[in-house]
Amino acid sequence: MTHVSIEEYRVADGDAGPYAITTGPDRALWFTMVHSDRIGRLVPGREPTGYELGPGRRPTVIVTGPDGALWFTEYGAHQIGRITTDGAIDEFALPTGCGPFGIAAASDGALWFTETAADRVGRITTDGRITEFPLPVTGAFPSAICAGDDGAMWFTLNQANAIGRIGMEGTVTIHPLPTEGAAPVGITAGPDGAVWFVEIAAGQVGRIGRDGRVTEFPLPDRAARPHAITTDGNGDLWFTEWGGNRVGSVAPGGVIEVYDLPTPGSEPHGITLGPDGALWTALEIGALARITVAPACPAPSRQGRFQARPSSR
Template sequence: MTRVSIEEHLVADGTAGPYALTTGPDGALWFTLVHSGRIGRLVPGEKPTTYRLDPDSGPTVITPGPDGALWFTEYRAHRIGRITTDGVIDAFDVPTPGCAPFGIAAGPDGALWFTETAADRIGRITVDGRVTEFPLPVTGAFPSAITAGGDGGMWFTLNQANAIGRIGMDGTVTLHHLPTQTAAPVGIAAGHDGALWFTEIAAGQIGRITHDGRITEFPLPDRAARPHAVTVDGGGTAWFTEWGANRVGAIAPDGSLTLHDLPTPHSEPHGITLGPDGALWTALETGALARITPADRSI
């Protein structure tokens, strides 16, 4: 893969802050507007729709739930939110005050699991809103992104503890420390080969960890690129955003790397996901969603 086509679709003004996005069960893209306190919905080729939350709630990561709704974290309001595909919104308080939830993902147990960045905890919320919290064995770790690992556990990044963690459905936590010091991992996504891919925002590297804890790191050509979020396409290629370099990148299972400049300077790409149309989509904090399609083949 050497060439891509990139199209930008404006979904908000420059102050709203598109941050994370996912494909919903209704075949639409759902995204968070972190600065304006809204959830957005975009069907490719149509106009976007947005739904208002509390203006200062800080919606961050959004994911499909096992109940056919979308679930998201409210980082500043310290809540977990839920929105149905027709726009009905609920919010659930987390027991620990000031916990600042960030990452969220559906688990293999029919619940949602989330990170509490300011409380050193992993949370679990059932679809009827019951929350359980699990303390981590470290302090000041800033747990960030989280994903189902394909091995029956949830895997997450510990941004300030320089580690990747795993929590089992019984609450047992295992930590795997990174070879590179102060790498500050953020994004994480499961591959198709029994491994997970993650970003090292401070080290300018992409990492890969197997279920038994073996870690491989791939330095980027621009070590100041600030890789942020990562997702894996149907062929096993991991796509990631370079927040500090205005690019998206792709790393194949064999470690080969391609990088692609975004058309608008300083667009600040954050979340990235495989869209309902088979293309990659990334959220640009400047107000757009960018569609990325390989020019030489379909994804």
């Protein structure tokens, strides 16, 4: 079994709510603090810094944009935010009160985002021009979004129990999930050319190929409430278990390993590959956790390896 070491780094007080995290072009970790309306920055080995937004912004997902700045959604203010690596902030109001959540850079040089309350996917250029695309479903709560290897954007439909795909021209395809009430949230492009996602209500990791075929891998703890997922650069995917206080990895073949976080009730949310080659996850208790992976050795306590039996459709 793989040996994993986890260290926590305090970056805010317990009420700040670190939520999403990404690696910026400056080789720093950038993260949102959803409860304190701030954007945080941490260079591994240094003290964290933070940038204030206006009240009620509720920043959620953050990513690096094609222009070398960081872009983020402001769920509470119905805006898209942009922050440069030296801390200059711009905000772009959206046409509707839509609760933007997920955001990702696309192959067309723009950023695409989800509108949870409006059943739409939006597109914003780096100079702030916004286009919205309606989805063919209602009450779907589109959530996380990522760029697929096929040049399209893929996104989770949390309340419609489906995965969506939208081409650069705006054509939308909906792929229902095999498990009822799975409530997918996090999504990422996998190392195998497929898109991988997590099902927060079903306790599963899912995979969808370009042909729309879905495979689901049950977690050892079906009540773990997996939230976010990313790739590690070595062929595996890593996810957070918000309800299980763990992080886990899944190989493309379905082998799952899970690891307890040091602090009980730490509420892990976003996860990313850091500039130092480690995995980093945002903990809502006011910390970031650094996850390092060592060559296989005898399993330490409180860890587990599980071969999932996938279901497909």
